[in-house]
Amino acid sequence: xxxxxxxxxxxxxxxxxxxxxxxxxxxxxxxxxxxxxxxxxxxxxxxxxxxxxxxxxxxxxxxxxxxxxxxxxxxxxxxxxxxxxxxxxxxxxxxxxxxxxxxxxxxxxx
Numbered sequence: 187x188x189x190x191x192x193x194x195x196x197x198x199x200x201x202x203x204x205x206x207x208x209x210x211x212x213x214x215x216x217x218x219x220x221x222x223x224x225x226x227x228x229x230x231x232x233x234x235x236x237x238x239x240x241x242x243x244x245x246x247x248x249x250x251x252x253x254x255x256x257x258x259x260x261x262x263x264x265x266x267x268x269x270x271x272x273x274x275x276x277x278x279x280x281x282x283x284x285x286x287x288x289x290x291x292x293x294x295x296x
Contacts, residue, residue, distance in 0.1 A: 187217045190224040198227035198239075201262050209243075212270040216277055222246040227262060241265035243273045250280040 189206045193199045205225045213220055224244040231238035239262050245253040253276050257269035 187213060187220055188222045190222065191227075192224065193227040195227065195229045198229065198262060201227060201266070204263070205266055208266055208270060212274050213245075216274060216281075219247050219250075219277060219281060220245045221248065225266070227266070230258070239265045241269040243269040245273055245277060247277070247280075249284060250277070253277055253280070 187210065189209050191202045191205055193201070205227070209223050209225060210217075213223065223246070224242075226240075226242040226244075228240045228242075229238055230240050237258060237260050239260065240256065240258050241262070242254065242256045247253065253273055255269050255273040255276060257265045257272065259265035259268060
């Protein structure tokens with residue numbers, strides 16, 4: 187899986203290794219569905235502080251299009267983990283739906 191990281195904030199840019207590790211860890215069982223993941227970290231309020239750390243995770247899939255999830259939190263790690271967790275749940279839900287549509291109908295005639 188290719189992981190693309192983007193952050194214009196100097197603090198956010200320092201989290202590149204952590205973000206890449208977290209993406210690979212959270213998506214370890216779903217990596218065959220996601221050839222490319224993009225993580226963007228941004229600070230909405232700048233130095234004023236508050237709940238303003240934003241993480242956007244974009245997962246490109248071969249069959250289900252693109253899954254985009256955004257999370258805002260007080261710190262980078264919480265925003266990252268929240269976005270990754272939600273993205274993994276959405277991806278699983280899409281995969282299950284696609285799989286259930288492909289399942290053949292059983293013929294119960296004797």
